[in-house]
Amino acid sequence: MEIRFGDTLLILDAGTGIRALGAELTEVGDPVRATVLLTHFHWDHVQGLPFFHPMHLASSLLHIVGPADRDEYVEQRLARQMEPIFFPVPFHGVRAECRFTAWREGPLDVDGVAVRVFPVRHPSRTVGYRIETPSASICYVPDNELAGGRYEVPSDWRRRFEAFLAGADVLIHDTMYTADEYERHEGWGHSTTQQALDLAAAAGVKRLVGFHHAPERSDDDLDRLRRTLGPPTGSPDDPTPSDFSFSYAAEGDELHFG
Structure with a gap:
């Protein structure tokens, strides 16, 4: 699911549907700037992220937010599903610039x-x-x-x-x-x-x-x-x-x- 407001793109969760969104975004040809808001880390909410084409483009800037105690924990949890036994491209091998924010409290x-x-x-x-x-x-x-x-x-x-x-x-x-x-x-x-x-x-x-x-x-x-x-x-x-x-x-x- 996505929310667009002006030039701002918010993506709500990253289930398998995010693959089609990624194809649509890259077809336009402009660099992708998006914030992904994760409600939690169950597979049906994150499993599409490795197949999100903008993740593999150096021109992309992705800000990924999820519930965790520390920013690095968001990255670590997403990286697990891209370990070599599960996926051919490791998380540290994606080309997009990714920033991670752990929500703890407050707006x-x-x-x-x-x-x-x-x-x-x-x-x-x-x-x-x-x-x-x-x-x-x-x-x-x-x-x-x-x-x-x-x-x-x-x-x-x-x-x-x-x-x-x-x-x-x-x-x-x-x-x-x-x-x-x-x-x-x-x-x-x-x-x-x-x-x-x-x-x-x-x-x-x-x-x-x-x-x-x-x-x-x-x-x-x-x-x-x-x-x-x-x-x-x-x-x-x-x-x-x-x-x-x-x-x-x-x-x-x-x-x-x-």
Whole structure:
């Protein structure tokens, strides 16, 4: 997923889809300047990076941000998947100029774009991002278990999370499971669509985009699931249906602001 604002390019995570983006960027012919915001280091969020063509061009400048205690730890974790037994080109052999930033706490300034970060409920250290531009606020939380599971978060985590999301123009959130599926996968670090709808209502966002689909889910499955959903209520204390738009993410979707 990518966010473009003027000359600024933000890439959210680096799964296998980043390969096609890399081909598109290099076909234009201009040097690639981009910031890659990683939510965590599970394979489905980093495995495309070795195949991202700008990584192998000396003209590229890539700033890679991820949750870690030290900047060098971000580089070390990414380098592991490019060890010789796994990949023919070692990480230190890429030609792009790469800078690494470990998020620990506080906001980030990425080429003039304000980026806020919030720890979420998922196995291993994982974060969500809020990106603020003059024209839109976008929250990206692809892996997050809203109910159940055991995670080291404060008792007021939910309240603080809703405040982090409050009023966003777009919330892109984990909707991996149906309610029945969640009963079998509690603690795996993912949410249901209905849970995400209720979160979006409570946070007062303007648009929710369901994300991180179960791998076996087809487009027809998502269409059927969309028709079965109940209205979001926000909280048990406020059962009034909320007014915001909802859709499931699809490959090639574009949203434009301002």
